[in-house]
Amino acid sequence: MSLTIFNTVMAVVIAIAFAAANAAYLVWAERRGAGRIQRRPGPNVNGPFGLLQPPADGIKLMTKQLMIPAGADKALFMVAPVLAMAPAIVSFVTIPFSDTIVAHSMNIGVLMIFAFASLGTMAILLAGWGSRNKYGVMASVRAVSQNISYEIPMLITVITIVMMTGTMDLKEIVTAQSGGLLNWNIVPSLSSPLMPVAFLIFFICSLAETNRAPFDLGEAEAELVAGFHMEYGSMGFGLFFMGEYANIVIGASLITILFLGGWGCPLGLYPGVWWFLLKIYLVIFTFIWIRWTFPRTTIYGLLNLSWKILIPISLFNLLLTAGLLKVF
C-alpha cells in the first residue's frame, strides 16, 4: 500500500520534472530553430550554443513581480495559469514511454488525455475573460472556437484507431503495432486504406489544439497584441508558456503512440524508450519547422478547414474503416 503511494508520488514528481525540463529546452530549441530558418543566430551567448538561456529566462520570470491589473477578476486571473499547466502534467502520468516506463497505466488512457486536454481550453477562456481586456476576450473566443472545432476530427480519428485495435489502452495500442514499420498505424492496411490521411488529419488537429502557427489565432500578435495572456507577467506568463510546450510534448507523444508505433523500432529491433524519445522529438521538430515556415491563416480559413474538409473526411474514414473491418 505505502509502496504504491510512494511509486505514484515519484511518478508524478518525475512527470512534473520532465514537463518542466521539456518546456524550458523546447523554448530554446524553438528559438534556435527560428533563428536558423530566418538566417540569424538565435540565442547563442549564454553557455555553449546558448544552452544556459532557459535557466536564465526562468530566473528572470520567477524574480519578476506578479502584477494583477486593477480591473481584473482576481480569482479567475490567478486560477487560469495553473489550469493551463496542471492538466498537461496529469496527462503525462498515463503516457507509456516504453513497455515498462509508465507512471499509471489505465485501460482508458486515450480518453483520459482528451478529458484533461479539455481543461486547457477552460484555462484560455478564463485567462482572456479574467484579465478584463478586450483583446484578451477576443483571443479567448477565437481560441475556444478553434479548440472546439478541431477536437471533433481529432476524436473521430482516435475512434478509428480504437476500432482497429479494439482497446483504449495506450500500451496495447502500441503493442498492436509492434514488429516493424509495416505494422504501424500510419501505413495503410487492408481494413483501413486511408490511414495516412487520418494521420495527416490528426497532425493538423494537434497543431491547432496546441495553438501553434499557422493556427495560433488565439495569440496573433499582429492583431491581438499577445492574445489571452497579454496581461500576464512573471510566472503567470511562465506557466502559460510551460503549459503550451507540455501540451506540445503530449501531442507529439499521442501522434507517436497512435500512428508511429510508440517505442517500436522501424525494423523491429531493440524496442525501447530511446525510439519513443527519438520519435517525439522528430515530431516536435516538425512542429517547430512548420511554425516558422507557414504564415498565419485567417479565422474563417481555420474554421472552414475543420468543418468543411477535416470533419467530412474523418467521418468518411470512420465509416469506411467500420465497413471494411466488418468485411475482413
Added chain:
Amino acid sequence: MNPTVATGAMGFLTGDGLAGYADAIAGFVFLIMLAITVIGGLIACNAERLVCAVSGLALCFVGVAAIYYYLNSPFVAMMQMLIYVGAVCITIAFAIMLAAPEDSQKNGPAGPLSGPLAFITAGLVTMGLIGLAVNTTFAVLPKLNMGGVKLIGAELLTSYSMVFELVSIVLLIAIIGSLVIARHGRSK
C-alpha cells in the same frame, strides 16, 4: 454510500489510531472531493458574474468526476470530464461571451420563491434526503463485471439499445431545432 467510505470518513474525524490509517486517508480524500463539489455548487449559485458561475459549475463537475473515479468507475469519471467540463461548460461560457455584454450580471430576486421561501424549501428537501440516507440500510450488491468500455458498449447496443436509440433521437431533434432557429435568424 459505500460503507468503507463512511467508516473511513468517520475514522478520519475521530482519529481512531493506526488501524484505520489507509481508511482515514481514503476518507480524507473523499471529504476533499465532497468539499470541492459543494463549493463549486455554491459558487455556481451565488457568483455575481455569469462566467464565474460557469467556472463554479465546472469545479462542481470536476468534483463529481473525482467521486466517480474514487468509487472505481474511471470510465464514467472521464466521460463526466469530457462531456460536462469539456463540452457543456465551455459551450455555456462561449455562448455567454458571444451573446451577452461583458458586464452582464445576475438580476435581483427572480420571484416569490427566491429568498426565505427558497431557503425553507431547500432546507426541507435536504432534511428529507438526510432522513432517507440515514434510515435506509444500504445493501452491498455483488460486483457484476469489471465495467470496462467493451462491456458498456455491448450492453448499450444489446440490452439497452432502446434507450440508446431514444437518446439519439432526442439529440437529432435538438440539432434540427437549433438549425431551424439559426435559419430563421439569418433570413431576417
